[in-house]
Amino acid sequence: MTTTLNKTLHFQDLGLKDYTEAFIYQEKLMQEIIALKLKNRNSPGENEELTPNYLLFVEHPHVYTLGKSGHDENMLVNSNKLAEINATFVKTNRGGDITYHGFGQLVGYPILDLDNFTSDIFLYLRNLEEVIIRVLAEYNLMGERSEGETGVWLDVGKPYARKICAMGVKTSKWVTMHGFALNVNTDLRYFEYIIPCGIKDKTVTSLQRELEREFSPEEIQELKEKIKKHFCEVFGATLG
Numbered sequence: 001m002t003t004t005l006n007k008t009l010h011f012q013d014l015g016l017k018d019y020t021e022a023f024i025y026q027e028k029l030m031q032e033i034i035a036l037k038l039k040n041r042n043s044p045g046e047n048e049e050l051t052p053n054y055l056l057f058v059e060h061p062h063v064y065t066l067g068k069s070g071h072d073e074n075m076l077v078n079s080n081k082l083a084e085i086n087a088t089f090v091k092t093n094r095g096g097d098i099t100y101h102g103f104g105q106l107v108g109y110p111i112l113d114l115d116n117f118t119s120d121i122f123l124y125l126r127n128l129e130e131v132i133i134r135v136l137a138e139y140n141l142m143g144e145r146s147e148g149e150t151g152v153w154l155d156v157g158k159p160y161a162r163k164i165c166a167m168g169v170k171t172s173k174w175v176t177m178h179g180f181a182l183n184v185n186t187d188l189r190y191f192e193y194i195i196p197c198g199i200k201d202k203t204v205t206s207l208q209r210e211l212e213r214e215f216s217p218e219e220i221q222e223l224k225e226k227i228k229k230h231f232c233e234v235f236g237a238t239l240g
Contacts, residue, residue, distance in 0.1 A: 004048070004050060005115075005116045006050035006052065006053065006113075006116050007053070007116055007235070007236055007237045007238060008052070008053065008237065008238055008239070008240035009053050009054065009055045009110075009231070009232065009237045009238065009239050009240060010052060010053065010054045010240055011054075011055050011056075011057075011228060011239055012055075012056050012057070013056075013057045013058075013224070014056055014057065014058040015058070015059065016058075016059045016060075016061070016103075017058050017059070017060065018060070018061065019060045019061075019063040019065065019088070019090055019101060020090065022056070022058050022060065022109070023090075023092065025056075026056070026109055026111060026177040026178070027177065029054055029111045029177075030111055030172065030176075033051050033052060033111070033113050033175045034173045034175050036049055036051050037051055037113065037115070037173055037175070038173075051113040051115070053110070053111065053113060053116060053237070054109075054110070054111040054112075055108065055109075055110050055111075055228070055231060056108070056109040056110075056111065057106065057108055057109075057224055057227075058107045058109065059103065059104075059105065059106065059107065060101040060105070060107060061086075061088075061102065061103065062085065062086055062087035062088070062100075062101075062102040062103070062190060063087060063088045063089070063090060063101050063102070064082075064088070064089045064090070064098060064099070064101075064193070064194055065089075065090050065091075065092045065094075065099055065101065066089070066090070066091045066092065066097065066098045067092060067093075067094045067095050067097055067098070067099075067168050068091075068092075068093055068094070069095055069096065069097065070097035070098050071097060071098075074097055074098045074194055074195040075089060075098055075193075075194055076192075076193050076194055076195065077193045081193065085190070085193070087102075087190065087193075092178075093170050094168040094169055094170045094177075094178040095168050095170065096150065096166075096167070096168035097195075098194050099166045099168065099181065099194075100193075100194060101181055102186060102187060102190055103185075103186075103187065104183075104184055104185030104186045104187065104206075104208070105181055105182065105183055105184060105185075105186045106182045106184050106220070106224065106227070107179070107180070107181045107182075108179045108180045108181075108227065108231075109177065109178060109179045110128070110176055110179050110231075111175070111176060111177055112124075112175070112176045112235075113174060113175050114171065114174040114175070114176060115174050117235055117236070119174050121169070121171055124169070124171075124176065125150055125167060125169065126145075127234050127235060128167055128169075128179065129143075129145055129150070129151070129152050129165075129167065130230075130234050131227065131230045131231050131234050132152040132164075132165045132180060132182060132227075133145075133152055134230040134233070134234070135182075135223070135226050135227055135230050136152065136164070138226055139207065139210075139211060141164075141207075141210055141211075142154065143164065143165070144156040146161065146163075146202075149163075149202075150167045150168070151163050151165055151166050151167045151180075152164055152165040152167075153202075154205060154210065160203075161202050161203075162202060162203045162204055162205040163202060163203075163204050163205070164182065164183055164204070164205050164206065164207070164210070165180055165182045165183070166180070166181045167179065167180045167181075182207075182227075183204065183205065183206035183207065183208075184206060184208060184220060184223065185206065185207075185208045185214050185215050185220075186206045186208070188204055188205070188206060188209065191204045207223075
């Protein structure tokens with residue numbers, strides 16, 4: 001653990017990027033941070049360098065990703081159907097089950113050294129949820145947590161409870177990768193081909209569906225700024 005904490009976030013908007021390309025980039029940043037932590041541990045004192053933190057925004061083409069604890073049977077269609085709907089299927093190393101990423105969805109990948117914040121995965125996930133809950137409140141939507149189900153939901157405890165933001169993370173040496181996927185203008189029909197997050201009795205929604213309007217590019221940019229603002233507030237971070 002570093003003796004000096006660095007709570008500066010380097011923000012990058014990657015735009016539209018293939019899932020695997022973004023995965024490789026996340027891993028590169030993660031491994032650089034881990035290498036620096038090991039260097040600091042082996043040479044403590046005056047030569048110690050602060051470990052960086054990153055917040056990446058990205059949008060992916062249609063892709064279904066299955067977490068390491070997921071179940072293949074939650075993918076409901078075969079490769080022929082995937083080709084028909086221009087989607088791919090990737091097994092990945094985050095926690096959680098299957099989810100969908102696609103156009104009109106805002107994906108956030110925090111690559112953080114949690115030793116700069118709090119070395120607690122449970123708290124980290126709750127803080128990620130808190131960021132999205134605060135963002136939704138700015139649109140007069142009451143985001144909630146659902147016990148035992150990571151992510152942010154609407155109308156928890158009601159028959160029409162629905163998830164608006166999925167989350168799944170991986171940590172190594174207290175460095176994080178993966179993150180959250182907030183449905184904005186997302187084509188929700190793509191969720192019909194999976195059992196989202198392995199949860200059979202709840203559905204999914206989007207900001208577009210809840211607010212009954214499509215977000216313009218300018219409004220999506222405003223949304224990104226709101227996420228950055230609340231992320232810094234919740235994590236006590238600053239953008240650098």
